[in-house]
Amino acid sequence: MYSWSEALTLTSASAWDELFTGLHGASRISVPDREAPWRARLEWQQSTAYGVALCAGGREVVQRETRHIRSDPRGTYELLVPLAGTAWVEQGPSATEIRAGSMVLCDIDRPMKFAHDADFLSIAFIMSGENISARSRIAAAEPQLLGAERGLGRIVRQLTTTLHEEREELSERTFDLACDRLLDLVCLAAEGGTDTAPAGQRATVEAAVRRYVRQHACEPDLDVVAVARALGWSVRYVQQVLQDAGTTARDLIRRERLNAARERLAGPGWASYSIAQIAHSCGFGSHASFATAFRAEFGTTPSEARRRRAS
Known part of the structure; x- marks a missing residue:
């Protein structure tokens, strides 16, 4: 499958739920008021092996629990790259705050909680666990926070953003090749290749x-x-x-x-x-x-x- 969507704007929280879970896996999504006016933006490109999705929406809390994973296993990891606003990720024993200048890598088939403010804008790079295990022994039992302001982390952030911006110019083969190179750098960064730890x-x-x-x-x-x-x-x-x-x-x-x-x-x-x-x-x-x-x-x-x- 190779598909993309051009700046899809949603005015229904329920419609957003359906699209969001279709991309990221079955979850329980809570919003402050489902009857209130709702506006969200979603742009994505997806092949068999990879996906890149830009999301912007109202304040919400997303919980992917064990029952969701059993009913809808994905076998994927996601690198969440914030462009604006603030979000919080809880997985295993850890809770992490992310905003522009940081990124987080998560195993989608482990229970997690994700919450964000109304002004949160991000790009998610979705990759298969098989592709990761072929390159690395990353064990993301909890969210792995990566810096994005300098060094290798900044390169990963810029490539993710550029890949999203240029997605319509790429064939499926070219898109997958570009994602392969990006995944190589993500694995290197997750394994400490940024060399920026204090x-x-x-x-x-x-x-x-x-x-x-x-x-x-x-x-x-x-x-x-x-x-x-x-x-x-x-x-x-x-x-x-x-x-x-x-x-x-x-x-x-x-x-x-x-x-x-x-x-x-x-x-x-x-x-x-x-x-x-x-x-x-x-x-x-x-x-x-x-x-x-x-x-x-x-x-x-x-x-x-x-x-x-x-x-």
Whole structure:
């Protein structure tokens, strides 16, 4: 399907509901007074894989709940790019305010609440989750706020706006190709490619990552993907934060596993366990790799460390 609409103006809130849910998925829409005069504007272009929609309407609250998702699953993400006014997005444990100068990326198949003022004007870039997963490991359990005033975020905002403005000049193939390039940049921005997070925020993320790794180091499947997913950050952003701190997720996990192993080798509660069993309990796949890493980290072998603590 490839379709577009030219500056459609609506004077009925009910007609708006039908068009809005057709584009964004089944939802419960609340407006202050459905009998009051209503005026809204909607322009969109949509292919099988992508959609771009400009929306302007009266004050409203949109709630997409679990029952809506079950009845109308979309498998899509949306990047909401405000041009004027203010809106609020709640998803998972987070609530985010957006206005011109910021953007938010949301998984439409997770329960969410969206509210905006009467003067809110925005463009939504709609993309399939399959296209995102082919490029990135973004896990949007909650809205991801992206800056749009400088750097990569500003480029994403400008391309989204230009794509909407030039939509009628594009064939379906050209439209999809342009959306492909825009999606590449959205994924990069969502993974921390903007490099605009303040130092204080990066320090907070680093501390959270170190704490999580310390608490879960002995889980055999722990890796940077699991850490990022658990903490709600992108993989690339976690990697960047650790790189700035002079380490990597692999090194951090290995070091914490070795610290746990050294404590267990010295602990009386683990005296009946073999060194291989302790290595396995700390997340190491083989005794040999554990022994090599232990000696490189502490300058002694696991056997020597156990004997020294026992003497």
